[in-house]
Amino acid sequence: MKLKGKSRAEIAMLLLPGLLIFGTFTIYPIVRLFWMSFCGWDFGSFLKQEFIGLSNYREVVTDGYFRTAFANTLAYTAVTVPAQMLLGLFVAMLIHSLPRGQIGFRVAYYLPVITSWVICSLVFRYVFNTEGLLNYFLTQVVHAAPQNIRWLDSRWGGMSVAMLLGIWKGIGWNMVVFLAALQTVPRELYESASLDGAGAWKKFVYVTLPGIRGTLLFALVMLTIGGFNVYTSTKLITDGKPGHETEVVLTWMYYKAFSTGKFGYAAALSFIIALVLAVLAVLQFRLMREKT
């Protein structure tokens, strides 16, 4: 159907407010940030931003702190994403198999998801503090440890607590998504599989998994992006201590931009992360497609 000139103008007028807002607050900042990442945009050159090419990018990739933060982020993602998905799927299948009382379990498992990150992080910090609840329990109640264990004071100790929080908080979301997917798998497939003599494991591998493949991919991509966006929990639980060993890419970016004023560096860092995420997403889509 061909549109007349008038109705095209009308459409344009209707789209304009939305496009203007999108352009001003999303497109423009991204373009500006991209430009910023090629400039010496820090305290020293605040009033004269000069073009310095790839220097910011070079500085980021050669920075030892960034490498630590990047490794921490990778580890966080590599641990929390599979753990959340496996546990989420496991819980979803358990709930799916219940004849009644599904709603109660669903709500219970979903509660951590709707609780604020700030509150959860502070509670986890309180539990794992050297003088915290867990150590009190271990040393005073069950006498399993002679003295307090310094859970938060090492790089991997602090990171592990953040990972644990991420997994605990993420199970509910995965459960809900997978439960919805499980309900779309046609019952007849299970029935015919039973007739062919398939056991529970075979049904899971040959019926359930292919049936929810799309959802698995969706969860994988969303969670990977989420893993790279981890910020609140590590910021509140360890705040980079000791000596910036528990920084993740976003806390490091924030530190560089707002505590030391290196805006150019932070801009370059954010584009590097965006690139990494884009590559990961493409790879994940490829991988899933090949398997069909």
Next chain:
Amino acid sequence: MRREKIKKIPALLLASAIGLAATAGCGSSAPAGSETAARSEESAKESEKKTETGTGTPEEAAEEPAGTVTISFWHHYSAQSEENKTLTEILIPEFEKENPGIQVNAVSHEWADLHDKLLISARSDTLPDVARLDSAWVPEFQKMGILVPLNQEIDGFEEAADALLESAMSTAAIGGDQYGLALNTNTKILYYNKEAFEKAGLAVPETMEDFAAACRALAGANENGQQVWGYDEPALSGWNLCPFIWSMGGALTDETQTKATGYINSPETVAAIEMLAELYQENAITGWNSGDIPMTDGFGTGRYMMLLEGPWKVAELAGAYPDFAYGTAAVPAGKDGSVSVLGGEDIAMFRTANRDAAWKFMTFMTGAYAQEEMAKCGQIPCNKEALRSDTVKNADFAPYIEQLKTAKSRPTVAAWSEIDTELATAVTAVVNGEKTAQEAMDELAPKVDQLLSE
């Protein structure tokens, strides 16, 4: 029939749940945004309130000549504090009475917010006329080129500067020029748990050797079987390390603040770091780990026996642990005597300011009258005349006055925050036993040289 109904409920729940998940997913950034919004709203209200109270009655304002100037003054006296009350109810009305035709619009920010807001305002040309700056920020803003070099461009600078403490003025002196006036000063002294020292039969440490011995003697387990430490240090940055390094004869840079090699890795500096690392490894001191007890609580409940802290601790302890008995003393002396680290604030004007009005306000705020009024709510004056007043002699912070005579400021260089980061990282590696103090400082020195030369 019934079955179908039951099937629909989970579907509905799921749908709403996914909706929630979507909002929860984006939620991590939302609170921060709304918090800043709320905060700026608060400060907007604050400024509104202040213009109301600060400008006098409407009739007066109407009578004012057309040439009335309004200057804005950004500070980080917290909105609810005594200091803020003194500023808005006593000092600004007095200033406006003395200087008809000038009005002051004072805006209170959170400490960290003020730093970031000034950064952003500099980018959008919306800086205030005058601001109260943490002395650690002055080099950064100076390098941005937004501060006025007072000694070069303001008449009557010498007179104003002579009235103020030289040591405090040094926090705003960069490359021979003066970028602010010292507004208030502070430093750290030793706080100790009186009961613990009496029980252990220990004298209050006067030297660094005594201090280390006291840390070891007081550490251990208390009667409830809880671990206690001789000393608490809440971080490992320059503010924390400098009193030890300087008192023990070390340094971070040379006098001209251009070179660190030979200073930050000198035997004296290394010895200071080694002392702290050894005490930590013997479980005699702690405090900088994520899992440690916060400072005031640890001290007030007898888990930390000593601290080095500033004058604000008096009020904090009185509020949280009013019955706790503690004493104060000078920083333990090393071979260079008892040298503490200077904190404090400067008052500075920006290039876009109305200079006459801004300068009048700055000299008023650093004058004897305003300084004595502020001393009444715990701000240590920099004005020599105010320092001799009875208010100061009877104040809580009297013990600090002696320590201030020898206190030194941290390097006034633009790269200080990065140097501070590197220093903390290097010392963290030492206390955790990953490197020896000498190795870590030798690695650190060229990095700091590089940062100083940028």
